[in-house]
Amino acid sequence: MxxxxxxxxxxxxxxxxxVVSGVAWIKKELCxxxxxxxxxxxxxxxxxxxxxxxxxxxxKYRMGGWETPWGIGYHVDYLNGLVVTVVTVLAFINxxxxxxxxxxxxxxxxxxxxxxxxxxxxxxxxxxxxxxxFNLYVLLExxxxxxxxxxxxxxxxAPMSSLNYLFVGTVGGCFYLLGxxxxxxxxxxxxxxxxxxxxxxxxNSNAIVMAFIFCMVGASIKMAFFPLHMWLPNAYGFAPTxxxxxxxxxxxxxxxxxxxxxxxxxxxxxxxFVVMKMGDPMxxxxxxxxVAGAVFxxxxxxxxxxxxxxxxxxxxxxMGGAWLGNNAGMTGAILHILNDAIMxxxxxxxxxxxxxxxxxxxxxxxxxxxxxxxxxxxxxxASALSIIGVPPTCGFFSKWxxxxxxxQAGQYGFVAAxxxxxxxxVVLFFRVIEISYYGDFxxxxxxxxxxxxxxxxxxxxxxxxxxxxxGLVVVGLYTCSIVNxxxxxxxxxxxx
Amino acid sequence: MSDLIVxxxxxxxxxxCIVLMMIGLYxxxxxxxxxxKLVGMNIFQTSIILFYVSIGxxxxxxxxILEHRADHSVLVDAAHYINPLPHVLMLTAIVVSxxxxxxxxxxxxxxxxxxxxxxxxxxLMQLRSE
Numbered sequence: 001m002x003x004x005x006x007x008x009x010x011x012x013x014x015x016x017x018x019v020v021s022g023v024a025w026i027k028k029e030l031c032x033x034x035x036x037x038x039x040x041x042x043x044x045x046x047x048x049x050x051x052x053x054x055x056x057x058x059x060k061y062r063m064g065g066w067e068t069p070w071g072i073g074y075h076v077d078y079l080n081g082l083v084v085t086v087v088t089v090l091a092f093i094n095x096x097x098x099x100x101x102x103x104x105x106x107x108x109x110x111x112x113x114x115x116x117x118x119x120x121x122x123x124x125x126x127x128x129x130x131x132x133x134f135n136l137y138v139l140l141e142x143x144x145x146x147x148x149x150x151x152x153x154x155x156x157x158a159p160m161s162s163l164n165y166l167f168v169g170t171v172g173g174c175f176y177l178l179g180x181x182x183x184x185x186x187x188x189x190x191x192x193x194x195x196x197x198x199x200x201x202x203x204n205s206n207a208i209v210m211a212f213i214f215c216m217v218g219a220s221i222k223m224a225f226f227p228l229h230m231w232l233p234n235a236y237g238f239a240p241t242x243x244x245x246x247x248x249x250x251x252x253x254x255x256x257x258x259x260x261x262x263x264x265x266x267x268x269x270x271x272x273f274v275v276m277k278m279g280d281p282m283x284x285x286x287x288x289x290x291v292a293g294a295v296f297x298x299x300x301x302x303x304x305x306x307x308x309x310x311x312x313x314x315x316x317x318x319m320g321g322a323w324l325g326n327n328a329g330m331t332g333a334i335l336h337i338l339n340d341a342i343m344x345x346x347x348x349x350x351x352x353x354x355x356x357x358x359x360x361x362x363x364x365x366x367x368x369x370x371x372x373x374x375x376x377x378x379x380x381x382a383s384a385l386s387i388i389g390v391p392p393t394c395g396f397f398s399k400w401x402x403x404x405x406x407x408q409a410g411q412y413g414f415v416a417a418x419x420x421x422x423x424x425x426v427v428l429f430f431r432v433i434e435i436s437y438y439g440d441f442x443x444x445x446x447x448x449x450x451x452x453x454x455x456x457x458x459x460x461x462x463x464x465x466x467x468x469x470x471g472l473v474v475v476g477l478y479t480c481s482i483v484n485x486x487x488x489x490x491x492x493x494x495x496x
Numbered sequence: 497m498s499d500l501i502v503x504x505x506x507x508x509x510x511x512x513c514i515v516l517m518m519i520g521l522y523x524x525x526x527x528x529x530x531x532x533k534l535v536g537m538n539i540f541q542t543s544i545i546l547f548y549v550s551i552g553x554x555x556x557x558x559x560x561i562l563e564h565r566a567d568h569s570v571l572v573d574a575a576h577y578i579n580p581l582p583h584v585l586m587l588t589a590i591v592v593s594x595x596x597x598x599x600x601x602x603x604x605x606x607x608x609x610x611x612x613x614x615x616x617x618x619x620l621m622q623l624r625s626e
Contacts, residue, residue: 134585141592145599152603157623159606166600167524170537174544177589181544184582185551 005049006061006074009084010126012041017118024111032099035114039095039121043088046081046125053081054485060131068131069194075131077493078486079264079334083257084128086338087250090345090468091121094249097349097464098242101356105240106153113153117246120146124254133180133190133266136258137173140222144169147251150243151235161234168231172221179214182207183266192266199267203275212276215262223255225315226289233296233308241355244304245348249341252311256318256337260330263322264494273325282323283409287417289316294424303354303361306428307347310387313421314340320414321402327496329405334487335479336398339386342475343395346383346468350376353457353465366432367439372454375462377436379469384429386472389422394476401483509550516543530607530614534600541593545586552582 016038023030053059053076061074076084095117106113123143130136148169152162184190186207187198202208217228224232236248263272273279293313300306318340321333353376354369355361370377386393389400399418406415456462475482504511516539523536560577604614611619 134588138588138592141596145592145595148599148603152599152606159603159610160619160623163530163600163603163607166596166603167533167537170541170596171521171524173592174541177544178547181548181551181582 005045006076006129008045009042010122013038013118014122017115021111021115028110031110031114038118039092043092046085046088050081050085069189069191072135073131074129079490080128082486084125086341087124090341093464094246097461098352101241101352116146116150124250127254131192137177141173147247151239154238154240158238161238165231165235172218175214176218179211182211196266203271212267219255219259223252223315225319226292226312229312233305236308237305241352245352248348249344252315253337253341260322269495279323279325283320283411283414286316286320287414290417290421294421297428301363304351324405324409326405326408327491328401328408330491330496331483331487332398332401332405339394339398342471343383343386349465350380353461356457357454363435366436369436373456375456379465382469382472388425392476393472397476397479513543513547528616530604538597545589548582548586552579554578
């Protein structure tokens with residue numbers, strides 16, 4: 001039983017997705033509890049898997065008993081054990097928190113929504129656990145297709161932005177597939193560990209260089225790395241609340257994981273940094289991404305779109321950290337995958353809670369919200385402090401690692417970009433806090449939100465939100481043991 | 497010049513894929529109609545599928561079915577059979593491309609119901625005037 005956990009994490013939500021879409025025809029009320037059970041099991045299995053990996057080390061699972069270079073192997077080490085736990089647990093919390101948003105925004109479509117929700121998790125967990133390059137492509141497209149559909153379920157401009165995301169995302173997926181094709185031609189293998197052992201002899205081949213570039217560009221498009229970010233703000237901004245707060249924290253972070261996995265396991269650190277010399281240009285690109293994301297965020301008048309540009313900026317943090325090429329930078333990047341997922345989820349849940357009561361997220365609509373929704377706004381302040389990087393919230397620690405990595409590598413431009421974006425974040429969030437604290441509450445006619453209606457959100461939204469906000473501090477306080485027990489062994493293994 | 501011709505003709509399958517890919521990319525970027533963009537996207541994906549299919553081919557080889565499976569005295573030479581793995585991979589990629597096309601068409605229907613047009617510039621004009 002225990003040895004099949006890697007497969008269960010992916011297959012259980014997959015089976016539940018079919019059950020949910022079938023049950024939706026008979027009894028709609030059952031959809032949510034079934035999804036809860038499916039995701040809960042998946043989250044439980046991933047926590048158990050992480051504990052097992054922490055005691056026994058790397059875990060190799062052969063799908064259907066086929067030996068690995070021929071069959072598909074699931075390869076679980078600290079890196080994906082950690083990220084898969086974060087993904088499933090956060091998706092579970094988001095599911096509970098956004099239930100009321102789902103019934104309000106996509107009425108009569110809960111069955112479809114929840115089965116897509118589960119399939120999205122199938123895609124993400126599959127990407128994280130698989131040790132096979134082509135399998136990764138297929139699951140990447142599963143995750144992307146479900147996210148197109150989830151975003152397209154929104155109203156207004158959502159279908160158009162989802163279609164734009166689909167065009168760009170498909171090109172990204174195709175580039176990755178082309179890169180895998182080059183690797184296959186040169187090595188004759190698709191298993192990541194196998195390819196890694198065959199590659200060192202071929203480092204000087206142009207085809208491998210092209211494979212590397214195609215894979216990197218494909219992953220960068222899917223993670224919205226500046227200047228390939230154009231699809232992100234519209235797609236995440238116009239998505240239904242529940243879908244936005246599911247996809248925004250998880251999808252981009254999983255793609256950063258894919259990039260780190262490709263650098264560490266498949267192409268190896270030597271190839272990426274010594275043969276290709278990609279370190280410096282990529283760190284400069286990341287600095288540009290950080291600054292551009294921060295500047296675009298300043299010009300936004302809508303809370304959710306502001307968050308979207310903050311994500312663009314945070315992607316720059318993680319890419320820059322990964323490409324610094326030293327221990328502190330890579331530690332910061334991996335730690336930031338975890339921290340940023342929690343912070344972004346907290347921000348989007350706050351936005352969901354506010355939207356549930358005000359039905360609008362324009363900044364001038366937030367006036368007086370501290371009085372009306374004290375708990376939500378307190379959580380908002382917590383996540384804002386974490387994004388800015390105030391100790392003891394988790395955002396501080398990953399930023400600390402990134403800055404010290406930047407100083408060690410002599411990348412002062414990157415350090416300056418990090419500090420600049422922290423200052424811009426101070427301005428961004430204190431502007432919101434000022435509006436919602438000092439502004440008088442105004443009545444908006446025609447949108448159905450009079451002052452009497454606007455009050456604190458129901459407990460079913462607040463409790464998960466509080467848990468996530470407490471998580472921000474708890475993860476911050478346990479940073480030391482996370483880094484020592486989970487992240488340091490991975491980096492040691494790959495020669496950092 | 498003759499080197500170039502040899503390079504093109506010797507690897508004509510790759511060149512065909514590149515040409516198809518560029519046609520698809522051009523349609524996705526330059527066309528205003530959403531359905532034309534979608535067809536461009538499909539051409540783009542198909543070019544990669546053809547790329548994979550072509551790399552499995554060998555001159556003078558046959559389909560990879562062994563006639564003398566039980567007979568171990570007959571040596572199997574891999575050069576006599578084409579490589580079936582890229583073709584099998586592409587079955588999955590075709591499924592992915594078909595489902596992407598399906599999702600995209602569903603979104604296009606949703607857009608058409610709202611805007612009553614599939615021309616991108618007209619949709620953008622409507623969105624701006626909102």
